[in-house]
Structures are given as structure tokens and as C-alpha cells.
Amino acid sequence: MAKLDNTQWREMMTYLRKKHPSICRQWFEDLTPITLDSGLLQIQTTTPLQQNYLQKRCLDQFTEAAQAITGNLVAVRFVDRPATPKTPPAPTGPTTVNTGVRPVLQNGQTSLEADQMVISPDYSFENFITGPNNQLAYAASVAVANQPGTAYNPLFIHGGVGLGKTHLLQAICQQILSANPDTNILYVSCDAFMNQFLECVQSGQMNEFRHRYRHVDVLVIDDIHFLAKRDRTQEEFFHTFNELYQSNKQIVLSSDAAPSEIPDLEDRLVSRFQWGLVTQVTKPGFETRVAILKAKARLRGIELPEDVINYIASKIDSNARELEGAFTTVQGHAALQDQPITLKLAQTALGDTLAASGPKSNQVTLQNIIDVVTEFYNVRLSDLQSRRRHKSVTEPRQVCMFLARKRTRFSLEEIGGYFGGRDHTTVMHSIRTIDDRMKKDENFGIQVNQLDAQIGNAPAHPTTPPLAERV
Numbered sequence: 001m002a003k004l005d006n007t008q009w010r011e012m013m014t015y016l017r018k019k020h021p022s023i024c025r026q027w028f029e030d031l032t033p034i035t036l037d038s039g040l041l042q043i044q045t046t047t048p049l050q051q052n053y054l055q056k057r058c059l060d061q062f063t064e065a066a067q068a069i070t071g072n073l074v075a076v077r078f079v080d081r082p083a084t085p086k087t088p089p090a091p092t093g094p095t096t097v098n099t100g101v102r103p104v105l106q107n108g109q110t111s112l113e114a115d116q117m118v119i120s121p122d123y124s125f126e127n128f129i130t131g132p133n134n135q136l137a138y139a140a141s142v143a144v145a146n147q148p149g150t151a152y153n154p155l156f157i158h159g160g161v162g163l164g165k166t167h168l169l170q171a172i173c174q175q176i177l178s179a180n181p182d183t184n185i186l187y188v189s190c191d192a193f194m195n196q197f198l199e200c201v202q203s204g205q206m207n208e209f210r211h212r213y214r215h216v217d218v219l220v221i222d223d224i225h226f227l228a229k230r231d232r233t234q235e236e237f238f239h240t241f242n243e244l245y246q247s248n249k250q251i252v253l254s255s256d257a258a259p260s261e262i263p264d265l266e267d268r269l270v271s272r273f274q275w276g277l278v279t280q281v282t283k284p285g286f287e288t289r290v291a292i293l294k295a296k297a298r299l300r301g302i303e304l305p306e307d308v309i310n311y312i313a314s315k316i317d318s319n320a321r322e323l324e325g326a327f328t329t330v331q332g333h334a335a336l337q338d339q340p341i342t343l344k345l346a347q348t349a350l351g352d353t354l355a356a357s358g359p360k361s362n363q364v365t366l367q368n369i370i371d372v373v374t375e376f377y378n379v380r381l382s383d384l385q386s387r388r389r390h391k392s393v394t395e396p397r398q399v400c401m402f403l404a405r406k407r408t409r410f411s412l413e414e415i416g417g418y419f420g421g422r423d424h425t426t427v428m429h430s431i432r433t434i435d436d437r438m439k440k441d442e443n444f445g446i447q448v449n450q451l452d453a454q455i456g457n458a459p460a461h462p463t464t465p466p467l468a469e470r471v
């Protein structure tokens with residue numbers, strides 16, 4: 001049987017590291033090219049999780065590399081170890097639940113299946129760095145993974161963007177599956193749950209929908225706060241929750257706010273979400289940021305000098321996703337220039353984009369604005385996103401919209417969407433209200449300008465025209 005020779009395989013890996021450094025992982029070393037037959041390159045993985053992940057997330061890059069190295073039109077397929085016993089689909093009913101690791105057919109391909117989230121091998125407990133900001137969430141996640149359905153049910157993890165909620169959710173799935181590969185885990189985004197619900201209502205497939213969601217061992221839903229204001233979906237979720245809970249099936253949820261702070265969430269759901277354990281992840285401190293960068297570098301098989309790590313960790317203090325983004329930028333520059341990563345290279349690479357998250361930054365994120373405004377007015381983000389119209393909420397909300405428009409690239413629609421699904425005319429109105437008031441009320445003007453200054457020292461977004469023209 002034809003094969004890719006070792007030199008070609010190594011060249012393929014080098015090609016990937018050079019052209020697509022951000023997808024490369026240390027564990028790619030464990031991949032083996034097994035056959036190259038009739039234009040099909042089969043690559044063997046060491047776990048079903050890797051196989052599923054690579055097939056869904058890295059196929060294009062591997063195909064490009066295979067074609068570049070062989071000079072032929074080659075298709076790539078990732079295959080699991082032949083020795084791995086295949087579990088037959090559960091025989092019950094028309095819908096079989098899959099784990100996200102072994103996609104299982106259900107009446108052929110359906111949109112229900114297509115919405116299953118892909119689990120990344122990176123998101124394991126091993127690769128999760130703990131610190132005072134996430135210790136409890138981590139410990140609770142490990143407990144749930146070791147004793148699904150009994151330790152804490154439901155487990156509800158909340159916190160701001162990029163702070164590791166999804167990572168923990170996926171680590172739970174991975175751990176459960178590695179202990180018992182036949183566990184039926186359904187891991188979806190809240191968005192997928194809502195869309196599937198609507199589709200199934202419209203197509204008269206509610207039996208399939210219910211079967212799918214109510215016959216799992218573990219239900220994991222990311223970003224459950226999107227249930228806000230969706231009355232019918234909340235109703236459906238309520239029944240799903242009850243049925244699973246009563247059968248001691250584990251439920252794990254993540255959200256950007258604590259249950260009681262999710263706007264327009266029915267009380268009965270709020271109280272159920274609090275039955276188990278509600279735990280928060282917050283911003284990592286400097287030492288945790290350093291450790292996260294080291295872990296990410298290890299995962300990618302990259303040597304990141306200590307001074308570069310300290311530099312990035314000191315400049316970016318918002319969240320792990322932005323840290324990782326900065327690392328990717330530096331890695332990309334090094335690969336493009338074919339240079340080792342040094343402090344100088346990192347400083348140049350990050351020069352334009354550095355610290356999009358911090359007050360030292362010259363770019364401002366929505367989170368920076370929200371942090372400053374919510375602290376000043378002593379309100380919560382969920383208040384700003386709610387329908388509440390009390391002055392104590394409308395004023396900070398309008399100030400946020402005003403500053404978001406002034407300091408970020410977001411469109412009126414995007415800003416409105418973020419602050420509770422408001423349309424662009426509402427955002428326009430808010431901006432004008434603040435603008436007018438700043439002109440008329442000197443103290444108020446000073447106050448908003450101070451908030452603006454606290455967000456960062458950068459001028460208004462340089463590529464955007466003056467605010468008045470943009471409203």
C-alpha cells in the first residue's frame with residue numbers, strides 16, 4: 001500500500017508550523033500517516049477526540065500542506081486507531097445522542113447533529129491553570145466530572161468573556177468520556193438549543209427534539225444566558241431540566257452572569273440553576289497569566305522566553321483569550337519572518353494591537369468600557385442588558401453606548417445587540433441624549449470625560465469619523 005515517506009511527512013509538519021502556526025500542537029507529533037492511496041492521505045490519531053477535532057477544525061490546513069508537499073491533488077482523512085472498538089449507536093428511538101467525540105448518525109444527517117459542539121483536546125483539566133480567580137470553579141468541575149449526577153447538580157459556571165468557562169465545560173466532557181467512553185454527553189451552545197427548538201417546532205419534530213435532550217447522561221450547555229427573554233424556549237428548557245434532574249442526570253451550564261442576574265429569566269429557572277453549585281470565574285492575576293502563557297506555549301510545542309512571557313502577561317490583564325491572541329500574534333510574526341521569538345520581536349509584533357484589554361492600551365474593548373461604567377454607577381452588566389428603564393440603569397446604559405460608539409469600531413446595531421437586543425435607533429437616541437446632556441450640564445460632561453479617560457489614554461478610534469457624523 002502506498003505511503004507518505006517520513007521526509008514528506010516531516011516537511012508537511014514544517015509547512016503547517018510555518019503557514020498555520022496557531023493550529024499546531026505538541027500532540028501532532030503523535031499523528032501517523034498510514035496510507036496515501038488513490039489521492040487519499042489517511043492520518044491516524046491516537047484518540048477519537050483528536051480525530052474528531054482534526055477532521056472538523058484542521059482538515060483544510062492539512063489538505064493544503066499535503067498538496068503543497070506532494071505536488072498532487074490529495075484529500076486528507078483523519079482516522080481513529082483501528083484497534084479502538086466502535087460503539088454501536090444506541091438502539092432506542094429515532095434519535096441517538098452523541099458525545100461530540102464520536103458523531104453518531106441519527107436518521108442520517110440532521111441539523112440536530114450538525115449543531116453538536118466540537119471538543120478541543122486542548123481543553124482538558126491538565127491544561128487548565130488554576131489561581132484564586134477560578135479555584136472553586138475548577139474544583140467543582142473536577143468533582144462533577146468524577147461523579148456526574150451526584151456531586152453538584154446542576155453545576156453553573158459564570159463569568160466574563162475569555163475566562164475559561166468553555167474550557168472547563170469541555171474538560172468535564174473529556175474527563176467523563178475518558179472514564180466511561182459510552183456516556184451520552186450532549187454538549188451544545190444555548191444558541192443551538194434555541195435554534196433546534198424553533199426548527200423542530202416548525203417542522204413538527206418535537207418528539208425528536210425531546211428525545212434528544214431528555215435521554216442523555218450529561219447535558220452541557222454553553223452561554224445559557226441567551227435564554228433571556230425567550231419565553232417558549234425557557235419553558236421547553238424548564239421541562240428538559242426537570243426530566244434530567246429527576247433522573248439524576250448531570251447538567252452543566254455556563255453563563256456570563258449569575259442565575260439571578262440574567263435578565264428576564266423565569267424565576268423557576270433561576271431557582272433551579274441555584275439548586276446545585278453556582279461558581280464564578282474572574283480575571284486572572286499576573287502569576288496566573290504567566291502560567292497560562294506557559295501552558296499555551298507548551299501545548300503548541302513552542303519555547304517562549306521568560307521575558308516575552310512576562311512582557312505579554314504584564315501588558316494584557318483582561319482575560320486568557322486575549323493573552324492567547326497576543327501569543328498567536330507573536331508566534332505568527334516569528335513564523336513569517338523565520339525568526340526566533342524574542343522580546344524585541346514580541347514588542348514589534350504587538351506594537352499595534354497590544355493590550356486591547358488594558359488601560360495601558362491604545363485600543364479599547366467593550367469590556368473595558370463596561371468595567372469602568374459599571375463600577376462607577378455600581379450596576380451590573382446584566383442590568384445594562386435588561387429591559388429595565390429606571391434612571392439608575394438607563395443612564396449607565398446610555399453612557400456605555402455613547403462610549404462604545406466613540407471608542408470602538410462597533411456598529412450601532414452591534415452595540416444595540418450587546419446591550420439587550422436594542423435596535424440602532426435606540427442606540428442613536430442614547431448617544432444623542434448623552435451628547436446633548438454633556439453640552440448642557442457641565443458636571444455631567446466632566447464625569448463622562450473622566451470615565452472616558454479611565455478607559456484608556458487612546459484617542460477616539462482613529463479610523464472612525466467624529467461621533468456626531470456617525471450617529
Ligand SMILES: Nc1ncnc2c1ncn2[C@@H]1O[C@H](COP(=O)(O)OP(=O)(O)OP(=O)(O)O)[C@@H](O)[C@H]1O
Pocket residue numbers: 123127128129130134159160161162163164165166167168256292295320321324
Ligand atoms: N485558567 C486557564 N488555564 C488555561 N487556559 C485558559 C484558562 N482560562 C482560559 N483559558 C483559555 O482561554 C481561552 C478562552 O477561554 P474560554 O473559551 O473557555 O472562555 P469563556 O469563559 O468560555 O469565554 P466566552 O464567554 O467568551 O465564551 C481558551 O483558549 C482557554 O483554553
